[in-house]
Amino acid sequence: MKEIIQIVMSMYDSYNGTGMQMALFFASLIYLIVYKKDKDKKYLFLGYTLLFFIVCFCPVTAKIIMNVCIGQEVYWRMFWLLPTTIVTAYTAVLILMQTEKKSRRYLLLFMMLVVVVLTGTNVYNGNIFDRKQNHYKLPQDSIDICDIIEADATQNGISHKKLVTVNDLITTIRQYDADILMPYGNEVIKGNKAESENAAALFRLMSRDTKNWEAISWYAAMEDCNYLAYPADDALVDTLGTLGYEKIGANAAYYVYRRNLTKQAYDGEWLISQYGSPEGNQLMFYTMQDNAGHLIVVDGGWTTDADYVRALLKALGNHVDAWIITHPHRDHAGAFTEIYKDPKKLKIDKVYAVDMASPELCLENAPWDETEVYEQWLQLDIKQLSYVHAGDTFEVAGLTFDIFNAYDDYVDELSNDLLNDGSMMFKITAKEESMLFCADVGKSMSKYLLKKYKDELKADYIQMGHHGNGGLKDDFYQSIGAKAAFFDAPDWLMQDTSGRFTTPKTSYLMASGGAVIYSFSTAPNQIILK
Numbered sequence: 001m002k003e004i005i006q007i008v009m010s011m012y013d014s015y016n017g018t019g020m021q022m023a024l025f026f027a028s029l030i031y032l033i034v035y036k037k038d039k040d041k042k043y044l045f046l047g048y049t050l051l052f053f054i055v056c057f058c059p060v061t062a063k064i065i066m067n068v069c070i071g072q073e074v075y076w077r078m079f080w081l082l083p084t085t086i087v088t089a090y091t092a093v094l095i096l097m098q099t100e101k102k103s104r105r106y107l108l109l110f111m112m113l114v115v116v117v118l119t120g121t122n123v124y125n126g127n128i129f130d131r132k133q134n135h136y137k138l139p140q141d142s143i144d145i146c147d148i149i150e151a152d153a154t155q156n157g158i159s160h161k162k163l164v165t166v167n168d169l170i171t172t173i174r175q176y177d178a179d180i181l182m183p184y185g186n187e188v189i190k191g192n193k194a195e196s197e198n199a200a201a202l203f204r205l206m207s208r209d210t211k212n213w214e215a216i217s218w219y220a221a222m223e224d225c226n227y228l229a230y231p232a233d234d235a236l237v238d239t240l241g242t243l244g245y246e247k248i249g250a251n252a253a254y255y256v257y258r259r260n261l262t263k264q265a266y267d268g269e270w271l272i273s274q275y276g277s278p279e280g281n282q283l284m285f286y287t288m289q290d291n292a293g294h295l296i297v298v299d300g301g302w303t304t305d306a307d308y309v310r311a312l313l314k315a316l317g318n319h320v321d322a323w324i325i326t327h328p329h330r331d332h333a334g335a336f337t338e339i340y341k342d343p344k345k346l347k348i349d350k351v352y353a354v355d356m357a358s359p360e361l362c363l364e365n366a367p368w369d370e371t372e373v374y375e376q377w378l379q380l381d382i383k384q385l386s387y388v389h390a391g392d393t394f395e396v397a398g399l400t401f402d403i404f405n406a407y408d409d410y411v412d413e414l415s416n417d418l419l420n421d422g423s424m425m426f427k428i429t430a431k432e433e434s435m436l437f438c439a440d441v442g443k444s445m446s447k448y449l450l451k452k453y454k455d456e457l458k459a460d461y462i463q464m465g466h467h468g469n470g471g472l473k474d475d476f477y478q479s480i481g482a483k484a485a486f487f488d489a490p491d492w493l494m495q496d497t498s499g500r501f502t503t504p505k506t507s508y509l510m511a512s513g514g515a516v517i518y519s520f521s522t523a524p525n526q527i528i529l530k
Helices: 002-016 023-035 041-055 058-071 075-081 084-097 101-118 140-156 167-176 199-205 214-223 233-242 303-315 330-341 357-366 371-378 407-414 443-457 474-480 502-511
Strands: 163-165 225-233 243-248 254-259 270-274 285-289 297-301 318-323 345-355 385-388 391-395 397-405 424-428 432-437 460-462 482-487 517-518 525-529
Touching: 002 041, 002 058, 002 075, 023 084, 023 101, 041 058, 041 075, 041 084, 041 270, 058 075, 084 101, 101 330, 140 163, 140 167, 140 225, 140 243, 140 254, 140 371, 163 199, 167 214, 199 214, 214 233, 214 254, 214 525, 233 243, 233 254, 233 525, 285 303, 297 303, 297 330, 303 330, 330 371, 397 443, 407 443, 424 443, 443 474, 460 502
Parallel strands: 163 225, 297 318, 318 345, 345 385, 432 460, 460 482, 482 517
Antiparallel strands: 225 254, 243 254, 270 285, 270 525, 285 297, 391 397, 397 424, 424 432
């Protein structure tokens, strides 16, 4: 109840602002109370106002109005129902009519006007209104963009027009030309749910300061968007050109592009997404999606990440074709273990994992390790589970998995850190490109893996071993030849200055070799595996 009252008071303050209109309103009400004539109108105004404040400030009715009617964010609009202008004006007229001398009446009217002017704010001095740019009273940029799209569509016989643009133009584009569709509208900008997760992802990407045009193009294709309008940037024309966009027109501020590619153009390609928090813990959580709706998950993070993972997978369709658990450490398998106890409506077709050494053997070799989540994992009855071994190859929805490392006797011979060094190292291969996932495999395995697999390990992208900290050796990473490196590490690990962690050194190594560095500071990070 206290919270509701605080919200109502906050909304009242938002409505009242810095002006004095409510002070004049309450002064007018006091005058009407002592005024003895015209009781019908007096009782009408006073009764309505009293009833309004009871309904508006009562926690029970206020909560109903917030939840059912207009929402909490705009509850201040309720105060529009107050007859402030009517009561204030009516009271002013009563006072004027009681003044017999005309000169005094005009003087009193002038004084009233001065009070109104001095205690109020000129609405045209605020940031709500702009000088009109055309007779439509819409931004000229919106009109120009619509006209460019309409001319191009007419010339090329295009009936379907769906536009991606900056959020500032979303509402005015549709006001000028309702035939131009959009993946999301003003409701999403205000915080409401988008019609699809693809549209929601597109909104998030377009809202970021740094644009991931490869991911934007993917989601635009999934949403069947064939036009793009973006602030004029000559350097961007070439970038978008490589993604299939053709510049079709421009005004002084915006370039307009058309893209003829549909989502079928992404057949055999996969959107790889890395998740994590810049301020949080190290963890490993990836999703892989194709244009047919297939979904593959790698790990998932801590037990405390379970709700986030569950919500994300629900938004992505609640159907996982394959869930890869690289090893049962808490920052990798915690979320899965928690979710699998109660999957709810989540459907999981297959689970791939490592047949790890027993918890007792792991702790015997590495007394510093922890096995709490591992022991919970062993208690699960996972009917979809398949164990993988080094040398295995399998496919999920056309994506090829090659297993290079998984716990076996050879790991026990080379390392005492069985849970980390026995984790699953695998490479996924799409039509043209590949990505190597090193999980938490460490330096004890570097020489063995390089000698055994050699060039088979080469990949276009790499997920760094053990979050980039104390993982595989430098020569291993250099041999991969990756153009981008994914560090599953928050800022405190990436930017460590204490010397305790090797992540900064490893990051420098990869960047020096020409790799783009991805970490949790920019997560979610996404690439298209072609």
